[in-house]
Amino acid sequence: MTPGVGFLVVLAIWQTIGLITFGGKPLVNPLFLATPGETAMAVKAWAASGDLLWDATDSLRRVGYGLALAIAIGLPVGVVLGLNEGARRSTRGVMDFLRSIPPIVVYPVSQLILGPFDASRVGVVVFGATTVIVLTTSEGVRNCSKVRQQCNRLLGATWRHVVTSIVLLESLPAIVVGIRTAVSLSVIIVVVTEMLVGAKYGLGVRAAAAQSTSATPTLYAVILVVGIIGLGLNVLLVRLERWIGRWKFAC
Amino acid sequence: MLRLVDVTYSVGKAGGLRVLDHLSLELRQGEILGVFGPNGCGKSSLLNVISGYARADSGGIELGVDAEIRMSYLAQDYAETLLPWFRARTNLLLPVRFRGGSRQEAEAALAEVVSVFDDPIDLRKFPYSLSGGQQQILALLRCLIQQPQLILLDEPFSAINLHRMFTLRQRLALWSKQRKIAMMIVSHNLDDLMVVCDHVLAVAGPPLTVLADVEAPFSHPRSREDLCSAEMIEAKTIIYSST
16 A cells, blocks of 8 residues: 555545535535546646746745744754753743744734735744744753763763754754644745735735635645645655664664 | 762652762772672662762762863663764764864774774664674773773673673773773672772662772783682672672
């Protein structure tokens, strides 16, 4: 059994639902559900117009900027909190509070400060993704072997060595899990903020436009493409994790 | 070199099990001290406290005449102290890397250790794919490469096969004697200690109490015959009968 089988089953169910009719009327109103064929045609038309490329790259650029900033801020903060139990304990309440805020809620504030364009979207991504990365990184670092750190300190490891040669590598699985969660969250944030106002291109822009013109196949096409992009990013990160952690599998 | 004065240490929070109770101990430069005792008597805690991994409740630990002495610690869970993401060679040379030593320094250090401990470990492998015994030797050699003045060894031969262990014990003793490195070895295998150490403390606990302090006969390196000699058996008998 390959992963493809699952996709085929879902595709078959999707197609079947579209085909079922009751007394000449389709089971599901075509306004609500496009068939796989219609969706594929919509994707094709979308791609042919050139918009798909722009939509995808613009969305991914926003995700990328936001994520890069979130990692740049969250990783060092997470490492410091993970190594320093006092700092971790005294910031835990704040971190939990910040994580409890749905990131989209800060979008208006972000717009107020950063303006109506991409900066405000990236700002929301940074807000949402940083807390996730700080949390997973600090937990990963905190769970690192203390014996390993102490023995290597005796062997002469400085604070810098402990971080770069030991702690970061040991907590890498946790960090990658955090980044994977942050990627999914960032895609959600970017698509939602694009649906709201201001962008010319973007996957969310396309979805909102399709909905307002009742272009159901395009709507499903956007869902399909966002799903494929999310899946692709996830596969890339899993590959990256395996590559960095290759010492685990080497013999 | 190392002096413990009235050291007290308890496991856990206040009112926990008292493992060290006003323990005093002294170790001179180049001296090899063995600590022999049953499981759970506080031997490993003693090394943890000396290494700084655990903090004593009270008492003083004086290290060296000058403030700076290098100490290395082969912990009981030696495999956990290796860095599994680096190959065996990189692991072995970590002390050189940590002190910012050059490539030549690393090569020299490696050559010195390998010339003495010519064990067939494939240094290109990752620690994961080495056997338990090889990992233990690797961790031990890594301690030696640091060129410390004091080495704390917790069950250093526990995973090493009998045949290899004998030469390893002899060479470790010689290494220490030639370089005047003090060693403190904790074990529940008396033969380990009788081959390597100058004298052996028989202990019980907790709290860790010294029952006897017995000199090991013969000069280094001690042979298999030495280990079976009447003098050695007499020394071992004193230790066994005191516990």
